Amino acid sequence: MSEAVIQWALVLKNLIRKGMNCMKPTIICHMESTVDGRLDITRYSKPFNGKSLDEVLDIYVQVAEEVGGEATILGRVTLQDFLSLKTFEHNGEPSTKERKPFFGKRNGTNTFIVTDPGGKVQYDKDSEYSFVTILSEQVSDRYLEHLRDRNVSYLFGGVDGKDINKAMETLGTDFGFTKLRLEGGGIINGNFLKAGLIDELSLLVYPGIDGLSGMPAIFEYKSETEELPAAGQSLELTSVKQLNDGMVWLYYKFHSIAN
Secondary structure, three states, X not given: OOHHHHHHHHHHHHHHHHHOOOOXXXXXXXXXXXXXXXXXXXXXXXXXXXXXXXXXXXXXXXXXHHXXXXXXXXXXXXXXXXXXXXXXXXXXXXXXXXXXXXXOOOOOOOEEEEEOOOOOEOOOOOOOOEEEEEEOOOXXXXXXHHHHHOOOEEEEOOOOOOOHHXXXXXXXXXXXXXXXXXXXXXXXXXXXXXXXXXXXXXXXXXXXXXXXXXXXXOOOOOOOOOOOOOOOEEEEEEEEEEOHHHOEEEEXXXXXOOO
């Protein structure tokens, strides 16, 4: 099938979805933590059975494939650490006047959706991955040119790039995503939680402990007031599975409730 036919098929799919008044994709937060809910794997206590930490944590990747999803939502810092990507310098250039999404060609089987309001990620050419980045309206035209040159799709999440409700609707209606896996750090997860955007929670509990106060946790919504980010939401446990090496897989469904 030619590239032109594929692109037209995607356009038609998007038009059909718009006609059906498509909203956001289903969002599954897939995480792994110690029994005290901590995320920093460098601080995990060692496995009880003598295996290496990496061997046990590989279960997370296997379960992620079972959870599924057409793309994985990551934060900028996580992506840059994962792929050793440099930082783009805007050099005080004026903000773009552009507001339209850009649809790059998707490569390979792994697609990452990156929350990057400031447009800081500098992408490599000819990556084995596909990327969709969520930007603020403050990024420069030169950065957008960089993204197009690197075949990185983009969309805008409002003036400050933090309107994730708008961004998720765009990903569903314009990009055609129906199911996404959220694997952010605690702050990104907390923002999605506060926005009421998480439909399901897939949580692997590693048989170890961090134990230190203040270490990154699964959900960390930042606020100057004593808000309740999970207000109006409740969890239904739908399955529990004991996996190898003492790992436990908990699966929850989110419900909206009256406060």
